[in-house]
Amino acid sequence: MSPSDWGDGTRSVRAGETEPVPGAPLRPSPVFAAPFHLGDLPPRTGGADAYARTEHPTLRDFEGAVGELDGGRCLSFATGMAAISAAVLAFVGAGDRVVLPSDGYYTTRLLARSELERFGVRVDFVSTPDIEAYADGGGLEGARMVFLETPSNPRLDVCDIAAVARAAHAAGALVAVDNTTATPLGQRPLALGADLTVGSDTKALTGHSDLLLGHVSTRDDALYAAVQRWRNNTGNTPGPFEAWLGHRSMSTLDLRLARQAQNAVAVAELLADSPAVTGVRWPWRPGDASFGLASRQMLRPNGVVSAELTDEAAVAALLGASRLWTAATSFGGVHSTIDRRAQWGADAVAPGFVRLSCGIEDTADLVADLSVALAALD
Numbered sequence: 012m013s014p015s016d017w018g019d020g021t022r023s024v025r026a027g028e029t030e031p032v033p034g035a036p037l038r039p040s041p042v043f044a045a046p047f048h049l050g051d052l053p054p055r056t057g058g059a060d061a062y063a064r065t066e067h068p069t070l071r072d073f074e075g076a077v078g079e080l081d082g083g084r085c086l087s088f089a090t091g092m093a094a095i096s097a098a099v100l101a102f103v104g105a106g107d108r109v110v111l112p113s114d115g116y117y118t119t120r121l122l123a124r125s126e127l128e129r130f131g132v133r134v135d136f137v138s139t140p141d142i143e144a145y146a147d148g149g150g151l152e153g154a155r156m157v158f159l160e161t162p163s164n165p166r167l168d169v170c171d172i173a174a175v176a177r178a179a180h181a182a183g184a185l186v187a188v189d190n191t192t193a194t195p196l197g198q199r200p201l202a203l204g205a206d207l208t209v210g211s212d213t214k215a216l217t218g219h220s221d222l223l224l225g226h227v228s229t230r231d232d233a234l235y236a237a238v239q240r241w242r243n244n245t246g247n248t249p250g251p252f253e254a255w256l257g258h259r260s261m262s263t264l265d266l267r268l269a270r271q272a273q274n275a276v277a278v279a280e281l282l283a284d285s286p287a288v289t290g291v292r293w294p295w296r297p298g299d300a301s302f303g304l305a306s307r308q309m310l311r312p313n314g315v316v317s318a319e320l321t322d323e324a325a326v327a328a329l330l331g332a333s334r335l336w337t338a339a340t341s342f343g344g345v346h347s348t349i350d351r352r353a354q355w356g357a358d359a360v361a362p363g364f365v366r367l368s369c370g371i372e373d374t375a376d377l378v379a380d381l382s383v384a385l386a387a388l389d
């Protein structure tokens with residue numbers, strides 16, 4: 012059986028592994044070094060490490076694993092935003108046009124408005140449900156890049172990556188996909204035709220709410236070299252501890268996603284049955300606006316759900332009556348959390364709109380706790 016036939020559990024643990032060396036640990040320990048001995052080697056000719064901002068052994072191991080899950084070559088970054096910045100800024104310059112989601116992660120919009128436009132890049136915003144028709148209608152003509160986020164955060168709309176990629180490539184534009192919500196096990200944008208897949212590995216990929224990381228993967232050597240050049244010159248390289256902990260954490264991705272999705276099924280049903288809640292979204296729930304496309308395009312579900320309570324006070328009451336649902340932003344971690352998105356002032360959502368991130372606690376406990384909290388809203 013070849014590694015490409017392995018299931019998600021095996022791949023989460025074994026991706027990127029090299030031949031075992033007797034006496035070596037199963038998972039290499041972090042190598043804490045900034046410069047390395049050069050000896051007589053001219054730097055970067057003998058495959059020896061020279062300076063860790065460019066690359067280092069612990070990062071290579073982690074990137075090998077993430078790249079294998081993505082089906083490409085991976086470059087890691089200190090945060091998800093550093094990875095998104097690299098994916099865009101390594102390719103666009105003054106006078107170029109990029110198309111970004113109007114309904115995706117808000118800091119990507121801030122990056123565009125505060126930084127890209129300042130350097131003379133034209134930015135057009137299109138919503139995730141509208142991007143396919145926009146691309147088919149010729150909207151990407153003259154664009155340097157279209158950046159997708161599917162499922163979008165926080166509304167969980169999806170778009171057809173393969174269809175947008177076909178139109179984008181015909182128009183000469185690059186396609187980058189923020190794959191954070193799906194994770195590399197849940198969706199493979201490179202196989203669907205994207206040029207670059209990016210992720211905030213702060214979220215489910217590492218999944219314990221204790222580190223910041225991001226990555227860009229691609230199958231194209233020239234694109235890889237451009238992102239690598241950007242990272243070398245801007246210096247957003249993760250250090251050995253983060254890379255080691257990220258690698259260790261991703262070993263359980265398959266298990267965590269399975270429990271999170273199992274919890275999301277029950278939580279979405281519970282919310283939908285509550286008179287205090289409207290607009291429940293979970294792309295794998297039959298009847299959800301994303302269901303058809305998510306089922307075709309994605310490989311497996313995850314634990315991110317969104318819904319709407321009547322107002323800010325209702326969210327506060329729900330959180331006050333709950334023991335297991337913690338108020339916190341971010342998502343994809345082992346703890347179940349609720350984030351009232353309007354409090355950040357950047358998403359076009361109602362005051363009672365919440366993103367729920369189902370953790371890996373027992374389904375029965377989460378449901379019992381949330382039922383009590385919802386009853387407090389009646």
Ligand SMILES: Cc1ncc(COP(=O)(O)O)c(C=O)c1O
Pocket residue numbers: 090091092093095116118160164189191192210211212213214223224225341
């Ligand atoms: C979809 C998405 N992309 C990117 C990011 C940015 O990631 P980071 O916080 O690791 O910079 C986030 C963070 O919430 C996100 O939700």
